[in-house]
Amino acid sequence: MTDRITMVKPDDWHLHVRDGEMLRSVMGFTARHFGRAIIMPNLVPPVTTIAHGLAYRSRVLAAVPEGSDFQPLMTCYLTDETDADEVARGFAEGVFTAVKLYPVGATTNSAHGVTDFEKIRPVLARMEKIGMRLLIHGEEAADASVDVFDREAVFIEKRLEPMTRDYPGLRMVLEHLSSKIGVDYVRAKAPQLGGTITPYHMELNRNHMLASGIRPYFYCMPILKREGDRMAVAQAAISGEACFFLGTDSAPHPVAAKLAVCGCAGLFNAPVAIETYAKLFDEAGALDKLEAFAALNGPAHYGLAPNAGTITLERADWIAPEEVAIPGPEQRAIVYRGGETIQWRVVAG
Numbered sequence: 192m193t194d195r196i197t198m199v200k201p202d203d204w205h206l207h208v209r210d211g212e213m214l215r216s217v218m219g220f221t222a223r224h225f226g227r228a229i230i231m232p233n234l235v236p237p238v239t240t241i242a243h244g245l246a247y248r249s250r251v252l253a254a255v256p257e258g259s260d261f262q263p264l265m266t267c268y269l270t271d272e273t274d275a276d277e278v279a280r281g282f283a284e285g286v287f288t289a290v291k292l293y294p295v296g297a298t299t300n301s302a303h304g305v306t307d308f309e310k311i312r313p314v315l316a317r318m319e320k321i322g323m324r325l326l327i328h329g330e331e332a333a334d335a336s337v338d339v340f341d342r343e344a345v346f347i348e349k350r351l352e353p354m355t356r357d358y359p360g361l362r363m364v365l366e367h368l369s370s371k372i373g374v375d376y377v378r379a380k381a382p383q384l385g386g387t388i389t390p391y392h393m394e395l396n397r398n399h400m401l402a403s404g405i406r407p408y409f410y411c412m413p414i415l416k417r418e419g420d421r422m423a424v425a426q427a428a429i430s431g432e433a434c435f436f437l438g439t440d441s442a443p444h445p446v447a448a449k450l451a452v453c454g455c456a457g458l459f460n461a462p463v464a465i466e467t468y469a470k471l472f473d474e475a476g477a478l479d480k481l482e483a484f485a486a487l488n489g490p491a492h493y494g495l496a497p498n499a500g501t502i503t504l505e506r507a508d509w510i511a512p513e514e515v516a517i518p519g520p521e522q523r524a525i526v527y528r529g530g531e532t533i534q535w536r537v538v539a540g
């Protein structure tokens with residue numbers, strides 16, 4: 192049995208750190224173990240311009256604990272009005288690593304998302320030309336007749352398939368894969384398409400959320416699906432295939448927003464993220480594939496070098512904190528697997 196692994200320092204290719212006190216309270220959990228993270232732009236208001244991106248990056252960097260060389264990779268929130276020149280300039284100047292596409296209404300703070308896919312054509316064409324990545328929340332949400340459990344499949348058929356044909360040179364990421372259909376589609380379209388996988392879509396199905404009491408902390412978008420979907424997602428992650436890589440989608444919310452009459456989607460997993468992936472790979476007998484998933488496949492999809500440093504994990508029990516205190520009115524954010532025994536611990540890096 193392997194009790195200790197050292198690997199290239201991982202990156203998180205999908206992360207929400209919010210702003211203000213929440214940002215200051217959560218940033219350290221990612222910065223302590225990850226070399227880089229793609230920072231999601233769904234603030235209120237969203238990060239839609241170079242000026243917003245620069246200002247937000249400064250606030251993120253200010254929240255990174257001293258001594259850490261963590262690097263935030265910023266993204267631009269795509270709207271119907273996004274200007275291709277602004278996006279291209281942001282990319283050329285190193286402000287934006289990628290553009291994020293939220294279909295309107297698909298998830299938290301997606302109210303400014305894309306309503307008309309015709310309008311974003313000039314931006315996508317320019318991104319294809321300059322080699323900029325498009326990150327996709329792949330769910331069809333505007334049409335209320337689409338069942339919430341089918342949103343990923345419908346988006347792939349209706350939106351993504353035409354995009355892969357119209358922009359063959361555009362490198363895309365289908366984020367937070369949640370279904371067998373999604374996993375199979377990424378596989379079929381690699382390397383044009385890559386896919387990120389969260390720890391909780393590997394670990395949970397919808398029964399965990401609904402079958403023995405309703406667990407609002409497991410509510411996320413894309414929503415947890417059937418056991419067959421979970422198995423396909425977990426299998427993809429541990430396969431080591433180059434098109435699948437780590438993206439936690441850690442998405443902290445104040446406890447009151449999670450437990451409201453209309454609660455919001457998102458799981459805060461940064462405090463236990465790399466340890467949870469290690470546990471899941473270990474249980475599947477695939478610890479030897481963790482480095483590819485966590486540290487190599489992502490940079491390759493982005494055309495970046497892997498991190499120079501390493502990280503070491505050891506098999507050792509510790510108890511995850513149940514919550515993280517947030518100064519001010521937001522009070523606290525509940526931690527994924529909080530209170531549980533976490534079987535792996537980062538001991539160096």
Ligand code: DOR
Nearest residue numbers: 298299411412442456457
């Ligand atoms: O569950 C989710 N929460 N899914 C997303 O796509 C967004 C995220 C958030 O921002 O809270």
Ligand code: ZN
Nearest residue numbers: 207231440442
């Ligand atoms: Zn997200």
